[in-house]
Amino acid sequence: MDLDEEQKRRQMKRRAADFHSNATYDVASRLLRNVGPSYDGCFLAPSTSSSVPSLNKFYKSLLLPRSSTVGSQIRVGSKSGLATFTGNPSTSYLTFQTANLRAKQLEAITCCSWTPGGRRLLTGNFQGEFCLWDGNTYQFELIMSAHDDPFRCMCWSPNNNFLITTSSRGNLKYWSSTIAPIVSIDAHDKCSINEVSFSPSSNKFVTAGDDRGVNVFDFETTNLERNLKGHGWDVKAAQWHPGASLIASGGKDNLVKLWDPRAGNCLSTLYGHKSTVTKVAWSPNGNWLLTGSRDQMIKMYDVRSMKELCSLKGHYKEITCLQWHPFQESVFVSGGMDGTILYWNVGPKGTEDPVCRVNHAHDMAVWDMKWHPSGHCLASASNDKTTKLWVRPRLGNIPTLGEWLNDLPTSGDSKDIAYEEDDIVTDEIHLGAHVGIVIGKKGSTIISMQRATGTKMHVDQARKTLEIEGTPRQLDHVKRRLSRLLERVEAQVQNQAMGVIDTRDQEIHQKMVRNMDRQKQAAKDAEYHSRNNM
Secondary structure, eight states, X not given: OOHHHHHHHHHTOOOOOOOOHHHHHHHHHHHTTTOOTTOOOOSSSOOTTOSOHHHHHHIIIIISOOOSSTTOEEEOSSTTOEEEOOOOGGGGOOOEEEEEEOOXXXXXXXXXXXXXXXXXXXXXXXXXXXXXXXXXXXXXXXXXXXXXXXXXXXXXXXXXXXXXXXXXTSEEEEEETTSOEEEEEEOGGGOOEEEEEEOXXXXXXXXXXXXSOEEEEETTTOOEXXXXXXXXXXXXXXXXXXXXXXXEEEETTSOEEEEEXXXXXXXXXXXXXXXXXXXXXXXXXXXXXXXXXXXSEEEEEETTTTEEEEEEEOOSSOEEEEEEOXXXXXXXXXXXXXXXXXXXXXXXXXXXXXXXEETTSSSSOEEEEEEOTTSSOEEEEETTSOEEEEEOOXXXXXXXXXXXXXXXXXXXXXXXXXXXXXXXXXXXXXXXXGHHHHHXXXXXXXXXXXXXXXXXXXXXXXXXXXXXXXXXXXXXXXXXXXXXXXXXXHHHHHHHHHHHHHHHHHHHHHHHHHHHHHHHHHHHHHHHHHHHHO
16 A cells, blocks of 8 residues: 555544434434425335335334434334334433543633534634534634633524624624624623523524623614513523523522513513522423522423422532433433533433433533534533533443443442452542642642543542542552642641741740840839939
């Protein structure tokens, strides 16, 4: 093989991202999306009225990809070939990290979004810059300035023709599908625009800002149509219902409000949270509403009966993002301030506990997460200046970051197991009063220790413990570094205490000298007066 051919062959390599059944179904649905009633089938699948029932059974059980639409009707053959297939939610628990995207300009990533076809990934950073990444090879493609201030959010219109981005100084911009700027407007009195969401028709959109306002704009004229007032503090989240004229918003006043954008009045107020409501998310079917808060709780409401269905507890820090799966109606993912990603299944066979947990997915807060349009990949943007892509674990891969909760060993059990040298184990170290010292300023100490040792760490401030994940050799290395760090800190504390004692001794000595001087001066004065009296 020539060198040129070898170079071409290497250039053609692409990193696979586990295109399993969801991606296959997405392609099939696009092929059959615009099929009219006169469509007579393209032999994509055997008709359900076929005279060979074993062929249909074989097709359904082995050949047909696991559909992501649970309990829906999917056209798979001729006009009479309609069949219902139940999806498998476990294919949507994406715990394997397939890429770690880091740009040259190291800035916190505040938001991300896939392009409508899933070919590109857009990220917005703290400097107000766009970064464009290839969706297949995960290679950097383009960086451009979008805002003069930090990004806050971005949202595509339902017709996939336009993109809206917002900044922390109230600037809002329209972009075309080719990421070309169209128009720029200022809103919310130059306060931060925390979220933007389109109406189902793409003609209107709603914004939530730190000026206590929920504003409804006309997309074509950019005019403000409604200013929904009712929140008593900053509004952190707002989402338009996927199929109705209904808006849900949450704010710093701990309230979740439902609005009628046509009349401009509040329909209902939900009082379920005890702290700031950071995120709201409508399910794809429009029946359920998720709300996340700084009280570490996720609540799920049924808007048809206006009742709370469940309260989900799994995070140890505030919830920073919520995203429903594009096809699995009962699956959603949540991200926390501590960098943890949790997967939930709230369907008939689901539980109120997270079905899968990715501990230490990021070193710092997860600000945004977006599913790939086909549902096979998840992008997460974090304050640790990275964007990570998650897919389903491959066969034979040992999950190091994501662990099924039922298989997680406790710290007591881990001591009784003889691990191999390369096995991943977990351990805990009690920190006591040194929690802040181990974390460091803005997490600098623990981040540098993770990079130096190659382990994953998490500080549980409630229990004052350091959770470590790595090989036994790495854990020993961490313990040695940590013991040296704490020894230095204790030595500094002792030196400072000795310095305080020395200064106190000096003050006492100076006071004694001053008293002796005063006594000597008083004796001299008494002697002087006695001589004058004589």
